[in-house]
Amino acid sequence: MKEKVTKEEVEEEPLSPMARLFQLQELDNCIVTMIGFKAKLSPDIILDDLKHNVYKHPRFCSKLVIATHTIHIYSDDGARWIKTKVNVEDHVFAPDIDPHEINEDGDSFVDDYVSRLTLNPLDKARPLWEIHILNVKTFDAEAVGVMRCHHSLADGMSLMSLLVACTRKSSDPEAFPTIPAIKRRGKTMSHPFSDKGWFLRLIFAIYSTLILIWNTIVDLLLLLATALFLNDTETPLNEGAGVGNNLRRFYHRAVSLNDIKFVKNAMNMTINDVLLGATQAALSRYLNHRYGDKDGEDGTTTSYLNNLPGKIRTRAGVAINLRRDIGIQPVEDMLAKGSECRWGNYNSFVFVPFSISLETDPLVPLLKAKSIMERKKHSLYPSMLYLIIKFILNMFGHKAGLFRRSFSNITTFMSNIVGPMEEVSLHGNHIAYIALSNYGQPQALMIHFISYAEKMVISLTVDPEVIPDPQKICDEMEESLKAMKDTLSTKSDRRVVGSHNRGQ
Template identity: 60%
Template sequence: MKNEEEDEPLSPLARVFQSPAIDLCNIVVVGLKTKINPDVVLDALKHNVYKHPRFSSKLSENGAKWIKTEVNVEDHVIVPYVDPAEICEGGQSFVDDYISRLTMIPLDRSRPLWDIHILNVKTSDAEAVGVIRSHHSLGDGMSIISLMLACTHKTSNPDMLSTAIPPMKRRSTVSHSLERNGWFLRVIFTIGSTMRLIWNTIVDMLLLAATVLFLKDTKTPMKGNANVRRNPRRFYHRTISLDDIKLIKNAMNMVRFDLCS
């Protein structure tokens, strides 16, 4: 009975991410100003990983449920041996090659679908690099950031997190003015919301049908062929200027170009 209560079915989106045709993973690369001490990382994970249910659960045999499990963090923190001869002149190419090879190695489905790779290799931007890999069915980037923040503390004040995510303010579905003005405005508000939902649903269904039947992506110099998903992935770390971004925009004939700060 206890195991049944701890098991949780996968959401429809998580099932999509688990399908063999997609099988997406998140990869986060973090550069640090000092060398990484693996013992510190292990200790932080032991105290925080159980606060995040997805990072302390594994898939059932049929891939339909999340099952709570004991997490041996030593199995998830990997510190590979780095041969100085492989680094040569720069460590950035070594890191890029390592991450590229990592994308070709599937996660072990017999345990929680995440791991951390510690590369104490000096690059042009950092003294060491941490690579966090997790399956997309565990959640989005915010889930990884939440775990990272929980494992990060200020050295001057160990009891205080180095940073914090501002709390989200809940929005009430019905405004206070509607509550004061009685049932008539509430009915109008409900009808308007329902009609907007129906209209948006119809538009989305028509766009989906049109995409399946005849709509195609605009051809640009950056668009790959039909089998591009089967090609091996290659990671590159580069610092580029806005002029380079504008060059790409002009080459792709983009009508609108926004930058989000």
């Protein structure tokens, strides 16, 4: 029977397709947002603010109720958001930390604390979120706030919009942060006949449409193949992976956003393309090192050689925001009925193949990433997949194993979220960094990027039994970005010198 709704609870609405997907047992997924602060935090201030404002947001004052049966011909699992009274004290934790327990290593303490959370499921009898306040000094912060919420509440863009709405500019405590207007780039192919006759434009339009249809069909067939039999090669990135409830560890690293923008502009590509190219290069170098360690004798390593085996199939699931406006949005607009920038999980994903190889030219991975993403953008697959997920979940509910196998058969997942353009403060507390991750997936590696002011924060979630050294992946990422920037800077300098010499 359906769980009884008390007088303090009001039924609201069913879960969205992606929210229901994240509720599947093998994909029970939580988002962890770690925020570093430049001063100690007062738990009382956080509690007082939540008491006055949590009721304004329906997802944070609603619990998830799942009926044991439905009367519809479609199997929607009876999952509903039920608005309920929130006892904020049940959701905010500020442990009394013994200084001797830290042993002058705050980073390890925070890492261990957050990792232990991954073994403790959220209490589904209450709204699915909680906040942990850790007044511990780390390498890059004086205190760390950790927010954990179930992925069914929202995607990363929704949560970032909510966080920004709660902050003010650090340079002007009375001013709201600047919200950049980011429009989606057009998905149409570049038109070579824009100044030609109508016949050539018509031929190109037909050609572009056929390519769009072909790319969509190929992508959908690859999804089906992945669900049935097409799995990635077993490598040190996924050996032994596949259990989503294993303990996870989190690691983050900040790099220069200006350097990434320099590469983006020099290569005429998007920031996503740069991040994909750098990740592809970094994972190639990391795998080469791991294979070198395996092949070395008597504890020696051969990682300076090309130790990569041939024909490695490695793919990343890349999150795609389906909203028309893809940047930070005003929360009141997202919560408005019928909003085009809706709150929740309005996203999809594409499978992106990585070319795992050592390249002498650091720009090659960038060119490969740009080529792949240009093809993925000219496809209706993300929107079609969202509709397919909705249809299959409606028809088969929790028995829909297609997506569980699809997720399990690829190596990693990636996302990139636009954060505040300038440094911001929360209740007067200056934010040093924002790192967003998630766990619960079958992959041993998840990679997330989030921009904050002039930094790009790389966040990794790893299964430590499979990937014991996530810092080396970040090292390789940083080194790859540096090599790309240095190569482009050298080429730019040569062009300037050449132009000067010709002028003389």
